[in-house]
Structure formats: C-alpha cells, structure tokens
Amino acid sequence: MGNFTTVVCDLDGVLYRGPEPVAGAGAALDEIASAGIRLLFATNNSTRTAAEVAAVIESRTRYPASPADVVTSAMATAHHLAGATKGVYVIGGRGLPPTLASAGIPIVESWRDADCVVVGLDPNLTYEKLADATLAVRAGARLVATNDDATFPTPQGLVPGAGALVAALERATNRRAEVCGKPHEPMRRLLRELAGQGSVLVVGDRVETDIALGLAEGWATVVTLTGVSTPEEAERVGADHVVASIADLPLILGISG
Ligand SMILES: [Mg+2]
Structure with a gap:
C-alpha cells in the first residue's frame, strides 16, 4: 500500500492502553508525519477537549500532537x-x-x-x-x-x-x-472535510467503530491487535490489514526507513 495522504488514527488500544504507551507508537507517528502524511486522531471520548486529548497523546507517546489534528465525538x-x-x-x-x-x-x-x-x-x-x-x-x-x-x-x-x-x-x-461518533455519519463528514482530497487509511483496534467507519467511506483499514478486536473479527469484517501494533504501520504505508 502506498500514497496515502491522511491516516486517521484511533487512540486507546492503538497508541496506548490506559496510561501505558504501546511500544514504538511515538516513533511510528514521527515516521508517518516525516513522510508528509497528515495524521488525524479520532476518538469517541467526548469528555476531553481537543487540547486535552493532544496533551494526553504527547504525554504518553512523546509525539507532539496538535489540537488541530484531534477529532472527538464532541466536535x-x-x-x-x-x-x-x-x-x-x-x-x-x-x-x-x-x-x-x-x-x-x-x-x-x-x-x-x-x-x-x-x-x-x-x-x-x-x-x-x-x-x-x-x-x-x-x-x-x-x-x-x-x-x-x-x-x-x-x-x-x-x-x-x-x-x-x-x-x-x-x-x-x-x-x-x-x-455522532465513530462509525456514524457526523464523525465521518468531519473527517472527510479535514482529510480533503487524497486517499485515507484508518487504523484502529475496534472493528465495530474504527473499521466500520473506514469501510463505510471506502477507506483502507488496518486493525492493531493491541486493543479489543481479534484477528478473526478483523477478517470477518474485511479489514485490509491486521498488524501486531502501530509500530508496524510505517511498513504497511511503504515508508519504513
Ligand atoms: Mg480504540
């Protein structure tokens, strides 16, 4: 796979599990951003503002996420x-x-x-x-x-x-x-508007929210096995790729060093 302009990334179960970062998550985000791919962080958590979500991402992964790259179900x-x-x-x-x-x-x-x-x-x-x-x-x-x-x-x-x-x-x-949240139309519309033209890949750990959202938009989908869904569930819904963790995503994107 290659030539993606935007990656829509879930948070809990992908970048971290509770307070613990997934190993290699920050480095993978750095690599994706350095390749010129737009990262959008999409969460169904409505209890934090975009600035608070960006701060959580940075504190757990050390990737300097911007509030402008965060999309919550509240937004x-x-x-x-x-x-x-x-x-x-x-x-x-x-x-x-x-x-x-x-x-x-x-x-x-x-x-x-x-x-x-x-x-x-x-x-x-x-x-x-x-x-x-x-x-x-x-x-x-x-x-x-x-x-x-x-x-x-x-x-x-x-x-x-x-x-x-x-x-x-x-x-x-x-x-x-x-x-309004993943995988429903209001969240998809907001992500479409932010992604603009170009091809989009969705990465998430939950098939019924993250992967369903990608499938509904015809976007490429990647399931990470660091969260709730299993390889069997990923295969059943027709996800494009299953990876052990987000650390494998640069390889999938064809940008690995
Ligand atoms: Mg998740």
Whole structure:
C-alpha cells in the first residue's frame, strides 16, 4: 500500500492502553508525519477537549500532537448541530460543554429552554438529569448522542459508556438518538472535510467503530491487535490489514526507513 495522504488514527488500544504507551507508537507517528502524511486522531471520548486529548497523546507517546489534528465525538456533535439548535440541554463530562460552546452551540440550563438534548458520558450523572432530559425529549427536543459505545475499559473491568446512558433515554422517550461518533455519519463528514482530497487509511483496534467507519467511506483499514478486536473479527469484517501494533504501520504505508 502506498500514497496515502491522511491516516486517521484511533487512540486507546492503538497508541496506548490506559496510561501505558504501546511500544514504538511515538516513533511510528514521527515516521508517518516525516513522510508528509497528515495524521488525524479520532476518538469517541467526548469528555476531553481537543487540547486535552493532544496533551494526553504527547504525554504518553512523546509525539507532539496538535489540537488541530484531534477529532472527538464532541466536535462531531458540535459540527452536526451547528446552526440547527436554539438551545441544548447537555448530559456529559467536563470537556463536552466547552467543545459545544466554542463551536457556537447555545447551551441552556433548564430543559424547558431546550430544543435539543445532547448525551455523552457523564461521570456525575444523576437521576434528576436523566429525568430533565427525558422531559425535554418528550416535549419535542431532538435526542443527540456523542457516541453509542456501550462500555469502556477500566482497570477493574468494563463500565457503562455513553451508549448505556443513551439507551436509558431511548427507553424512557421511545425515541432513537441521532449518534455522532465513530462509525456514524457526523464523525465521518468531519473527517472527510479535514482529510480533503487524497486517499485515507484508518487504523484502529475496534472493528465495530474504527473499521466500520473506514469501510463505510471506502477507506483502507488496518486493525492493531493491541486493543479489543481479534484477528478473526478483523477478517470477518474485511479489514485490509491486521498488524501486531502501530509500530508496524510505517511498513504497511511503504515508508519504513
Ligand atoms: Mg480504540
């Protein structure tokens, strides 16, 4: 494979696992960037701002990622809603409100003022917030999810992700959420706009998000085995390549020294 202009790279399970870097990740990113290939870092985590995500990448891999190269599901949500809402009631973590606000999305404190409810992972979720969001949607507000990941990993095991909170609201409102993160259209549209012309390769560890996104766009796909998906799952969905880790990516790209 060769002549890629953009690599869309997942984070957890590809560059690092929790706080631990994947061996060789930083060197691989350096090599890809030095070959003139644009790196975009795409994450379904909506709880951090782009600047915070870039800082995490640099602290764990030592690759100097720029906030301009980061795409979060919160940013995809802001892009999806731009100009289309008078007021959003937000359930979400610390990074979600500033990401929406900096894109010009008006945020309201009372569900009564909302024509849209945005739901992301919220570690401080309360029953009252779920009740207010339900009342807003039942009164006609749109239900929009940053992402629909059912769980996410912690050192103790899997815990509820944004998708589990979205499911509670879908059940309570009898409505289906518009979902913005990988592999859904709002995230794909934002990545298409950032990638521009030229060919794109997606690298990720989860077939149902990262690889599904690449397949939906007709982009080349690479599964790394440092995260959740297995070689069998990668083969079943038709990923182009399976590699032990991102350290093998420069070889796949035909740029290895
Ligand atoms: Mg991942």
